Every structure is written in C-alpha cells, then in structure tokens.
Amino acid sequence: MRQRGPDVSENQLEYPFQALLRERIPSVRFVHTGVENASARYYPDGPPRPCAVLCLDCIANRKKLELYTPIGEPIAIGRFLLFLAATGR
Numbered sequence: 001m002r003q004r005g006p007d008v009s010e011n012q013l014e015y016p017f018q019a020l021l022r023e024r025i026p027s028v029r030f031v032h033t034g035v036e037n038a039s040a041r042y043y044p045d046g047p048p049r050p051c052a053v054l055c056l057d058c059i060a061n062r063k064k065l066e067l068y069t070p071i072g073e074p075i076a077i078g079r080f081l082l083f084l085a086a087t088g089r
Helices: 014-024 038-042 062-068
Strands: 003-007 052-055 074-077 080-084
Touching: 052 062, 062 080
Parallel strands: 003 052
Antiparallel strands: 052 080, 074 080
16 A cells, blocks of 8 residues: 655645545545654654655755655645655655
8 A cells, every 4th residue: 555645744735635636546545744743653663654745835945855855856836845756666
C-alpha cells in the first residue's frame, strides 16, 4: 500500500486535497508528515516514509526542502511543493 503524506504545518487545507485524491484513487492512505509537536511520539516506528508529500505553502521553506527532497525533487505548484518518489521504489 502506498501512502501519501500531506504536510499541513504551514497551511491546513488538507481535506479538499484528500477528497480529490480519494475520488481518483479510493484505496489511497494518508499519513501526516512534518509533525513536530508532542503528537509525533505516537509514530510507533518513527516518522512515516510516504511515496509522495504535498507540502502546502512550503515554496520558500528551506527546512521542508531538506526534509522531503530525499523522497524526490520538488515540483512547484503555486506556493505548494509536491515531492514524488521515483517509480519502482
């Protein structure tokens, strides 16, 4: 199962994104990424490693670029950045 991770630390507009993606891919699963508050301790195996991350309003956020570029080079969509893992990973 491939997981997608919205990073909503800069903008909480995640539900429309999730609804649109679920319409196209009903089996998609979401995990929150970039969590830095006390709830991060609930990740049983450390931070999730999704195959894609949509980082809302992260266009100029160096910290987020460093965090997610290992997934894949970012694609800018307005002020959002989309990080996609290479196919076959």
